[in-house]
Amino acid sequence: MIHVVAHVTLKRKTAPLFLREFRDLAVLVRQEPGCVDYFPAQDVDMALENQHLGPDSVTVLEKWASRKALESHLRSGHMRGFQERIKDIVLDTRLIIVEEV
Template sequence: MIHVIAAITARPGRRDELIAGFRSILEPVRAEDGCIEYGTAVDLDTDIPAQAPGRPDVVTVVEKWESLDHLKAHLKAPHMEEFRSRVKEIVAGTSLTILEPA
């Protein structure tokens, strides 16, 4: 199993549009072979000192896949290619972290 943390930065003021875009693909992604978990989250402001400052334009995607091959297939899925095309004007940047259990 692998874990994926994707931080997608929307252009200023457009995060809600990006979230709506992700909502439209949740069902087909979760139905993909090898998908264990796939969901979006946004920063929560707290008073916990170790927490980094909030990122108001970032959508974090938390994913679990059975294998790296399943993730690679997901990235090539037609609904993902269509999604990336649809949100390309909204997205300012992407950071991807791929992890394995220790």
């Protein structure tokens, strides 16, 4: 099982636009072979000392059955279209990709 955590930092106040585009994309992604889970999340303030909040960020959590399934997803036309539609509002994307051991 491959897990992906994508932390996306957005231009100020553009999270609603990103989420609208993402929800349309997610319908297609969840139908891809090997997609186990795929959803957006936003920070929850728990008032913890070491917690870093990002009001202008979205974290995408993904679970894939295999590396091959993730590679296919990354090459899909709907992913390329999504990236094109959001490119002007994304400031930074940081990926963590791990495999269960």
